[in-house]
Amino acid sequence: MTVDYSRRAADYDRIRGDEATDREFWLRGIVEVGRVRPRERVLDLGAGTGRFASLLSATNPVVAFDASREMLHVARAKSRFECVLGDGHRLPFRADAFDVTMIVMVLQHLADYRAVLGQVARVSGRVVLATSDMATRRLGILEEAFPSLLKVDRGRFPPIDRIVTALKDAGFPDVKVEERRYVRTLTPEQQLDRIRRKYLSTFDLIPLNEYERGLRFLEVELPRRYPSRFDLAASFTFLGATK
Numbered sequence: 001m002t003v004d005y006s007r008r009a010a011d012y013d014r015i016r017g018d019e020a021t022d023r024e025f026w027l028r029g030i031v032e033v034g035r036v037r038p039r040e041r042v043l044d045l046g047a048g049t050g051r052f053a054s055l056l057s058a059t060n061p062v063v064a065f066d067a068s069r070e071m072l073h074v075a076r077a078k079s080r081f082e083c084v085l086g087d088g089h090r091l092p093f094r095a096d097a098f099d100v101t102m103i104v105m106v107l108q109h110l111a112d113y114r115a116v117l118g119q120v121a122r123v124s125g126r127v128v129l130a131t132s133d134m135a136t137r138r139l140g141i142l143e144e145a146f147p148s149l150l151k152v153d154r155g156r157f158p159p160i161d162r163i164v165t166a167l168k169d170a171g172f173p174d175v176k177v178e179e180r181r182y183v184r185t186l187t188p189e190q191q192l193d194r195i196r197r198k199y200l201s202t203f204d205l206i207p208l209n210e211y212e213r214g215l216r217f218l219e220v221e222l223p224r225r226y227p228s229r230f231d232l233a234a235s236f237t238f239l240g241a242t243k
């Protein structure tokens with residue numbers, strides 16, 4: 001089952017992040033692990049609403065590429081970069097059109113991520129990926145509320161060692177892996193709002209009755225256990241690879 005991004009586009013930015021986190025955590029990870037230098041040509045594969053394409057376009061020419069017309073419609077309104085609609089399994093770019101490709105939280109959506117990485121090796125000299133490592137991912141109270149959430153994600157997110165192998169097979173022999181700690185403080189009401197708006201795409205993939213029961217549980221338990229602040233602590237894995 002795939003995730004329908006047409007319904008998510010309108011409020012994706014509002015529930016996903018804030019500009020400080022996007023800049024200080026995500027963009028910093030992309031630039032540092034991907035060794036992205038100013039003016040290098042960047043392809044943002046699965047760019048979504050262009051959160052990172054937009055930030056990076058201040059220093060680099062960026063093409064935002066995505067399969068969802070609605071997500072790209074939001075990205076286009078940010079307007080400082082080119083937007084291209086298409087499927088990552090068939091990248092419509094010439095060989096070596098880019099210095100670096102970034103792929104942020106996209107692998108779990110791809111039918112054949114190995115084939116996509118093969119396409120990336122054709123159009124780009126380097127690649128930087130950000131993903132969740134399901135071997136270490138913990139969701140705290142969300143696991144209590146939604147017992148099948150992690151199980152569903154373990155079936156979706158490729159394991160890190162397989163991604164490393166896929167990158168090498170695609171033609172990127174030099175691979176670096178870095179796990180980065182992510183901390184964000186919200187009010188319990190902000191976290192509930194994100195859950196009501198299904199900020200994790202996996203909420204669309206668990207049974208509806210489990211989602212509704214879990215939401216009712218959290219409406220009581222989140223404010224009770226975390227009356228004034230809810231600390232989101234997680235880690236994400238960045239991989240940088242070079243031909």
Ligand SMILES: C[S@@+](CC[C@H](N)C(=O)[O-])C[C@H]1O[C@@H](n2cnc3c(N)ncnc32)[C@H](O)[C@@H]1O
Binds near residue numbers: 047067
């Ligand atoms: C979780 S969102 C990540 C968006 C953005 N990278 C971010 O982190 O904000 C996943 C994105 O991948 C896109 N996507 C899924 N399958 C794709 C494919 N085969 N080719 C291109 N984009 C795809 C979706 O449309 C969606 O915008």
